[in-house]
Amino acid sequence: MESNEAGSIRRTGIIFLLLCILFLGVRMSSCSAPKTAPLAQVVEMPTESLQQGRVLFNEYCASCHPGGMAGVGLAIINKPLPEDVIEFQIRNGIGVMPAFNDKMLSDEEVENIAEYLVYLRKGKKGEKVEH
Amino acid sequence: MTTFLVNSNLMKGHLNIILFLGILFLVSGCYRIMSSDGGGQLSYDPDRRNIDPADVLLPEGYEIEVVARDLTFPTAVTFDEQGTPYVIEAGYSYGEVFLEPKLLRVEPDGSRTTIFTGEINGPWNGVTYYNEHFFISEGGELKGGKILKVNKEGEAEVLVDGLPSLGDHHTNGPVIKEGYVYFGQGTATNSGVVGLDNAEFGWLYRYEDFHDIPCKDILVNPLTFETENVLTDASDDIAVTGPFSPYNKTVEPNQVIEGALPCTGAIMRIPVDGGDLELVAWGFRNPYGMAVAPDGEIYITQNSYDVRGSRPVWGTGDLLWKLEKNRWYGWPDYNGSHKITNLEVPGKDSPAPVMAQYPEEPPHPVATFGVHSSSNGISFSTNKNFGFNGQAFVAQFGDMAPGVGKVLAPVGFKVVRVDVDSGIVEEFAVNKAVKNGPATWLKSGGLERPVSVSFNPSGDALYIVDFGIMTMTDKGPNPMKKSGVIWKVTKQDQ
Numbered sequence: 001m002e003s004n005e006a007g008s009i010r011r012t013g014i015i016f017l018l019l020c021i022l023f024l025g026v027r028m029s030s031c032s033a034p035k036t037a038p039l040a041q042v043v044e045m046p047t048e049s050l051q052q053g054r055v056l057f058n059e060y061c062a063s064c065h066p067g068g069m070a071g072v073g074l075a076i077i078n079k080p081l082p083e084d085v086i087e088f089q090i091r092n093g094i095g096v097m098p099a100f101n102d103k104m105l106s107d108e109e110v111e112n113i114a115e116y117l118v119y120l121r122k123g124k125k126g127e128k129v130e131h
Numbered sequence: 132m133t134t135f136l137v138n139s140n141l142m143k144g145h146l147n148i149i150l151f152l153g154i155l156f157l158v159s160g161c162y163r164i165m166s167s168d169g170g171g172q173l174s175y176d177p178d179r180r181n182i183d184p185a186d187v188l189l190p191e192g193y194e195i196e197v198v199a200r201d202l203t204f205p206t207a208v209t210f211d212e213q214g215t216p217y218v219i220e221a222g223y224s225y226g227e228v229f230l231e232p233k234l235l236r237v238e239p240d241g242s243r244t245t246i247f248t249g250e251i252n253g254p255w256n257g258v259t260y261y262n263e264h265f266f267i268s269e270g271g272e273l274k275g276g277k278i279l280k281v282n283k284e285g286e287a288e289v290l291v292d293g294l295p296s297l298g299d300h301h302t303n304g305p306v307i308k309e310g311y312v313y314f315g316q317g318t319a320t321n322s323g324v325v326g327l328d329n330a331e332f333g334w335l336y337r338y339e340d341f342h343d344i345p346c347k348d349i350l351v352n353p354l355t356f357e358t359e360n361v362l363t364d365a366s367d368d369i370a371v372t373g374p375f376s377p378y379n380k381t382v383e384p385n386q387v388i389e390g391a392l393p394c395t396g397a398i399m400r401i402p403v404d405g406g407d408l409e410l411v412a413w414g415f416r417n418p419y420g421m422a423v424a425p426d427g428e429i430y431i432t433q434n435s436y437d438v439r440g441s442r443p444v445w446g447t448g449d450l451l452w453k454l455e456k457n458r459w460y461g462w463p464d465y466n467g468s469h470k471i472t473n474l475e476v477p478g479k480d481s482p483a484p485v486m487a488q489y490p491e492e493p494p495h496p497v498a499t500f501g502v503h504s505s506s507n508g509i510s511f512s513t514n515k516n517f518g519f520n521g522q523a524f525v526a527q528f529g530d531m532a533p534g535v536g537k538v539l540a541p542v543g544f545k546v547v548r549v550d551v552d553s554g555i556v557e558e559f560a561v562n563k564a565v566k567n568g569p570a571t572w573l574k575s576g577g578l579e580r581p582v583s584v585s586f587n588p589s590g591d592a593l594y595i596v597d598f599g600i601m602t603m604t605d606k607g608p609n610p611m612k613k614s615g616v617i618w619k620v621t622k623q624d625q
Contacts (some may be wrong), residue, residue, distance in 0.1 A: 039190060039517075039558075040191040040193070042519065058499065058553075058554050059554055062499065063446070063449075063500065064501075066500070066501035066504065067558065071502060071542040072445075072502040072536070072541060073346075075540070096445075098475070
């Protein structure tokens with residue numbers, strides 16, 4: 001019995017330690033999104049949904065996460081979040097981040113933003129257009 | 132067995148997502164205990180400014196050089212018919228530094244010749260050259276804002292004075308269009324209520340009755356905000372202040388605040404040779420930068436709300452507006468198309484609405500910038516050889532955290548460009564580093580606080596006016612004299 005309790009306490013301790021390490025890791029990475037050279041030309045995204053995501057990101061997200069990096073909010077292009085989780089976060093908001101309901105953003109628009117963020121995280125820039 | 136494995140894997144997948152969301156929740160929930168890490172929050176005291184163009188990152192094919200250095204609080208550049216640059220030194224900076232503002236001609240070797248010295252009533256926030264005259268927006272922190280008209284011999288006349296610039300924000304702009312000088316007038320306060328933040332700025336002790344003035348009659352809610360009364364010696368004295376009211380004065384239920392001209396938070400205009408002042412549009416917070424686009428429309432940058440004072444507002448990005456005559460742009464209850472009354476301030480309630488009725492729904496902004504980025508001066512590219520023809524270039528002074536609110540990393544401190552059709556904002560000139568920040572924060576020699584940008588008359592060079600070092604200390608902003616720089620960006624293959 002004592003052995004089980006000790007094991008349980010040990011497991012709890014390990015989980016707590018892991019949570020602390022993960023927390024610190026996320027915290028430390030929150031301000032260090034990779035910086036790339038500014039674009040030398042006007043670019044468009046390779047798909048309509050990505051372009052739409054880019055426009056929506058600028059309108060709804062970039063003020064707190066300028067360029068996807070940390071500002072008032074955490075950096076959001078330096079974490080391996082799957083699109084589903086990004087969409088969940090946009091819809092529900094977490095912590096101080098407000099939720100964006102379906103009156104503000106349709107399901108398709110939320111998906112477009114999530115797709116664009118994953119695209120940004122992969123360091124892609126888009127396709128050059130004449131200007 | 133197979134079913135068990137599938138279930139087990141599914142459970143693991145769900146657990147991973149739950150764990151990940153849990154971590155996110157944990158991180159986000161700790162926002163309130165995270166410390167601010169703004170670009171002016173240095174761990175050391177910079178005694179001088181390093182300047183090295185090689186530390187500035189530009190798009191491929193562009194180069195940057197230093198045109199002038201050792202300026203004290205420069206805020207804007209303009210050009211005469213020959214393309215000679217002229218710079219203004221503001222003569223005032225947050226941190227309550229008062230100096231003589233100056234209009235200076237920049238010589239080819241970077242030295243300066245004084246054209247005109249103003250009275251101590253800065254900050255001079257903008258200058259534009261038109262028809263052999265310089266038009267200057269005099270901020271008017273001590274005596275009220277003015278629009279000055281100065282010729283090359285240094286003879287000045289006042290086109291308008293008595294503008295309500297004694298508070299947080301000043302007289303801005305100007306631009307010339309169709310025979311009129313258009314200029315911006317910032318608000319007295321952050322969000323309509325005089326409070327302790329205004330005492331920290333310094334002006335409340337000078338002008339106890341100063342407050343915001345609406346441009347047209349407005350019906351306000353009888354909100355009251357209690358603070359320590361800093362204007363009396365009694366330590367337990369409480370001041371109760373209402374919106375659009377002097378400090379320690381309240382409004383009655385159903386009270387209409389009378390509109391007046393001049394007013395705060397507005398774009399106004401006056402003929403270039405002087406004449407009657409006219410209201411163009413109202414409901415701005417701090418309309419700082421102004422530029423006439425190639426299509427003749429006027430665009431305006433707006434510094435949005437801070438998390439300070441009796442009515443703090445959280446999470447509102449700076450805005451780029453297209454000016455539409457006679458429109459109301461939403462201050463003090465909206466930021467862009469969004470009501471700030473829906474924005475919860477971390478650890479506090481959402482701001483209550485000040486206005487009981489709105490003149491209209493505000494227009495939709497052209498673009499949104501980073502919260503606290505202090506997106507200021509603006510200029511349009513008109514030369515295809517320079518590139519980005521028709522796009523707006525905007526100087527971002529950078530955050531003044533923690534005074535304006537908390538940031539988790541420096542915001543601004545660069546020049547961005549905006550596609551005004553789509554609202555997409557991209558970096559143009561930014562410091563080389565893994566992280567974003569001013570040169571002193573990065574301990575490099577790049578951009579510090581870009582405050583305005585101006586293309587030269589031929590459009591083949593972009594001049595960046597860099598205000599210089601301003602750190603944020605326990606006592607507030609601490610600007611450094613003789614740390615301002617003018618940079619020049621050109622494209623090499625044009």
